[in-house]
Amino acid sequence: MEQYKTLISSLLEKGGRRDGRSVTEYRPIQVDVNPIPRANGSARVRIGKTEVVVGVKFDVDEPFPDTPEEGILIVNAELNPMANPDFEPGPPRPHAIELARVVDRTIRESHFIAVDKLVIKAKEKVWVVFVDIYPFNDDGNLLDAAALAAVIALKNAVLPKYDEKEDKVLYKEMSKKKLELNEIPILTTFGKISGHTFVDFDKKEENALDARLSIATLPNGSMCAMQKGGVGPMTKEELFMLFEKAVEEGKELRKLVK
Amino acid sequence: MGGGKNKPGAPEKLIVNGKRLDGRKPDELRPLTIKAGVIPNADGSCALQLGETHILVGVYGPREVFPKHLAEQDKAYLECIYDMAAFSTTDRARPGPSRRSTEISKVIADSLRPTIFLEKYPRTKIDVYIEVTNANAGTRTAAITAASVALADAGIEMRDLVASVATGKADGHICLDLFEVEDNFGEADMPLAMMPKSKHITLLQLDGEITQEEGEKMVEMSMKAIEKIYDAQKRALKEKYA
Numbered sequence: 001m002e003q004y005k006t007l008i009s010s011l012l013e014k015g016g017r018r019d020g021r022s023v024t025e026y027r028p029i030q031v032d033v034n035p036i037p038r039a040n041g042s043a044r045v046r047i048g049k050t051e052v053v054v055g056v057k058f059d060v061d062e063p064f065p066d067t068p069e070e071g072i073l074i075v076n077a078e079l080n081p082m083a084n085p086d087f088e089p090g091p092p093r094p095h096a097i098e099l100a101r102v103v104d105r106t107i108r109e110s111h112f113i114a115v116d117k118l119v120i121k122a123k124e125k126v127w128v129v130f131v132d133i134y135p136f137n138d139d140g141n142l143l144d145a146a147a148l149a150a151v152i153a154l155k156n157a158v159l160p161k162y163d164e165k166e167d168k169v170l171y172k173e174m175s176k177k178k179l180e181l182n183e184i185p186i187l188t189t190f191g192k193i194s195g196h197t198f199v200d201f202d203k204k205e206e207n208a209l210d211a212r213l214s215i216a217t218l219p220n221g222s223m224c225a226m227q228k229g230g231v232g233p234m235t236k237e238e239l240f241m242l243f244e245k246a247v248e249e250g251k252e253l254r255k256l257v258k
Numbered sequence: 259m260g261g262g263k264n265k266p267g268a269p270e271k272l273i274v275n276g277k278r279l280d281g282r283k284p285d286e287l288r289p290l291t292i293k294a295g296v297i298p299n300a301d302g303s304c305a306l307q308l309g310e311t312h313i314l315v316g317v318y319g320p321r322e323v324f325p326k327h328l329a330e331q332d333k334a335y336l337e338c339i340y341d342m343a344a345f346s347t348t349d350r351a352r353p354g355p356s357r358r359s360t361e362i363s364k365v366i367a368d369s370l371r372p373t374i375f376l377e378k379y380p381r382t383k384i385d386v387y388i389e390v391t392n393a394n395a396g397t398r399t400a401a402i403t404a405a406s407v408a409l410a411d412a413g414i415e416m417r418d419l420v421a422s423v424a425t426g427k428a429d430g431h432i433c434l435d436l437f438e439v440e441d442n443f444g445e446a447d448m449p450l451a452m453m454p455k456s457k458h459i460t461l462l463q464l465d466g467e468i469t470q471e472e473g474e475k476m477v478e479m480s481m482k483a484i485e486k487i488y489d490a491q492k493r494a495l496k497e498k499y500a
Contacts, residue, residue, distance in 0.1 A: 036345055036392050037310050038310070038346055038348065038394075039345035049298045051297075053343075084299055
């Protein structure tokens with residue numbers, strides 16, 4: 001790992017990377033819309049060799065007491081050990097929980113989903129939106145892949161019918177209703193090695209990171225969620241530069257949301 | 259199989275003019291596609307689609323055993339973990355293991371163990387991770403078919419592949435490879451796995467009532483279909499290494 005770090009940082013010194021990309025360049029991104037027939041909406045996003053599938057499922061439940069007139073968003077990530085030799089079976093560990101929570105904040109804090117439109121009967125019945133994140137190959141930067149897949153899955157989700165009298169979701173009968181959505185949030189994660197910052201780290205780069213910073217941005221240039229990771233510090237100058245770059249990168253990635 | 263046609267929501271008939279509700283003949287398999295080498299990180303992997311049943315398998319190993327006390331001095335330790343993705347079922351499936359998934363993991367491992375030269379890899383572990391990404395009946399048999407391709411893709415020495423399929427009874431007719439409606443409202447379901455060359459059967463379960471004659475017919479029907487599945491498995495491996 002130490003060897004890679006030296007190699008990676010000496011390349012970054014010259015503005016380059018192991019696979020020939022520039023510091024602002026993502027690996028090739030491939031998007032499949034609704035690959036999972038059973039999900040109410042789904043997306044597969046591949047960034048290079050990283051692959052994440054996100055599925056959306058709806059249910060009906062009581063609203064939370066503090067938000068009686070809003071639907072409920074639940075984001076969950078399961079790190080299947082098939083995706084990475086270092087993942088272990090068992091209940092979600094901090095890594096999985098962080099992944100889910102950063103994607104949750106990207107969606108929730110951007111108000112991407114109009115949750116006030118998910119009320120069936122105020123204080124009694126609201127739609128629950130489950131967003132389940134499943135990485136199947138982890139070659140770095142699961143965060144951006146998961147957030148992008150989540151947004152695309154939500155955009156293509158169709159609500160099932162709901163029988164109010166029987167209080168039952170009719171999963172076999174789809175309505176024509178889609179989620180009411182607002183502006184699209186995009187999560188962009190930057191890596192930092194030996195003072196150099198760059199987008200979309202692959203696994204070798206991720207293992208050598210001093211720090212990372214994820215920023216969710218909106219089309220108007222504002223930011224709605226952030227998460228710093230890694231033990232290394234970041235400077236004020238670096239933050240300000242990355243704020244600007246996140247908005248720029250977000251514009252490009254947003255074009256992939258179909 | 260619970261209650262068959264008396265369950266609420268059951269269609270009036272499962273067989274109409276000799277055809278099943280999805281248009282298949284009784285002995286017809288759903289469209290099958292198998293692809294080897296789909297997870298770059300894994301030592302071996304496979305993606306399988308049997309109609310709307312979608313399975314992904316990743317194999318790691320032989321590798322160091324963790325926790326260490328599981329190590330066996332004379333052979334490899336094989337562990338299979340079968341899991342259903344939350345979005346793979348009609349109602350969202352609660353993530354994490356259940357009694358059902360734990361039993362299925364065990365019978366999958368039991369069905370694969372006879373074909374692997376475990377004695378060639380003492381003090382190691384072979385991990386088989388199975389994810390059902392879309393479930394429409396027959397997930398355990400599809401998982402076995404896919405897992406044996408993934409094991410071969412990982413270069414693990416085996417006597418043969420293991421191919422698997424279920425037969426069942428719907429409206430009194432013996433049918434191959436039940437889909438969800440038949441699985442829910444039919445009378446019986448019998449998964450079977452076999453090493454096709456030796457014809458050794460490595461998995462057999464039954465859920466529902468059948469006569470001896472029906473049992474014999476179902477075994478024969480499975481064995482015939484397994485030949486076809488076996489060809490698709492071999493084709494998938496050849497395609498990857500061609």
